[in-house]
Amino acid sequence: MPVEELTTVLEPRPLSNFVETEQVKGIAERALAYISAGFPIHFRGISGTGKTTLAMHVASKVGRPVVMIHGDEEFSSSDLVGGEYGYRIRKVVDNFIHSVLKTEEDMQKRWVDNRLTVACKYGFTLIYDEFTRSRPEANNTLLSVLQEKMLDLPAAREGGESYLRVDPNFTAIFTSNPEEYAGVYRTQDALRDRMITVDLDHFDKETEIAITAAKTGLSRGDSEKIVNVVRNLRESGKCEYAPTIRGPVMIGKTLKVRGGVLSKDNPIFKETALEILTSETSRVGSRTHQAKVREVINGLIGKYC
Secondary structure, eight states: GEEEEEEEEEEEOOOOTOOOOOHHHHHHHHHHHHHHTTEEEEESSSSTTTTTHHHOOOOOHSSSEEEEEEOOTTEEEHHHEEEEEEEEEEEEEESSSTTTEEEEEEEEEEEEOOOOHHHHTTOOOEEETTTGSSGGGTTTTTTHHTSSSEEETTOOOOOTOOOEOTTTTTTTEEEEEOTSSSOOOOOHHHHHTTSSEEOOOOOOOHHHHHHHHHHHOOHHHHHHHHHHHHHHHHSSSSSSOOOTTTTHHHHHHHHHHHHHHOSSOHHHHHHHHHHHHHHHOOOOOOOHHHHHHHHHHHHHHHHOO
C-alpha cells in the first residue's frame, strides 16, 4: 500500500497553544536525547499530567510521520501487526472464441498491515497511548521490535517473509497511567526494561499558569488566581484525588462561556469552581467528604480571588 494512501498516519505538526516553559522544555530535551541514543521513551504519570500532549510534542520534534495507537483490553497481536480482513476476488472472462465463453474466478483472503507494521516498515514514529490498558500478551510482539529491531510476521501475510527488519528511523513513544488505576495491567518486566521511563508529576506553578492562560484565554492574573486555588486544594490533604491542571482549564473555559467574572463575590464563578473541583477531586459520591472539600474550596476562593 502506498504511503500516501495510509489513513492512520498523522503529520508531525507542532501542537497549537502548546506551552513550553523551562520545565516542559527540559522534559522534552531529555526525551529527545534518549530517542537520539536509540531508546524508546515511556511517559508515566497520573491522569492530567500531560503525557499524551508531551508525546505528541516530542514526536513533532522528531519530524517523522506519526502512527498512533490507543491501548485497549480487547487488543490482540493482530490489532498491532495486521490480519486477514475481507477477501480479494479476481474474475477473468475469456471470449476469444465467439461461440465459447470462459470465466475464471479466484477468491483469496486479503491481508492488511496494521499500525505497528506500518510504522516499522516506513520508519514512522509510533505513539502507543496508555499501552498498559492492552493485555500484556498483546504487547509481546513489541519485544523483538524494541530489542532486535525485527518484527515477527504471521505466516498468512503476503510476501512470504517471516519477519520485517525495522526501519532505522522507527521511534516508539509510550504513555501509561499508574498500575493502581482501574483497567490497567502490570507491565511485563521484559518490555519495561527495553524503554526509558520518564515519570511525570504535576507541573510547577509557572507552567500551570501558562497552560491555563493559553488554553482558556484568561489573563495571566486571573489564571494565577485559579491556579493558586487548585494548587492549595491539592496540598490541603482533603481530596480523595488531587486536582490536576485540567481543573483550572475547565473553570476558565466554562467561565468564558457563562460570561462570569473571576471574583469571590461572583456567584457564577463560585458555582463553577465548586462543581468542577468537587467533581475532579471526589469520585466516591460521599456527601460528607464532598462537603469538606467544598468548605476548603470556599476558603481558598475567599483568600485568592
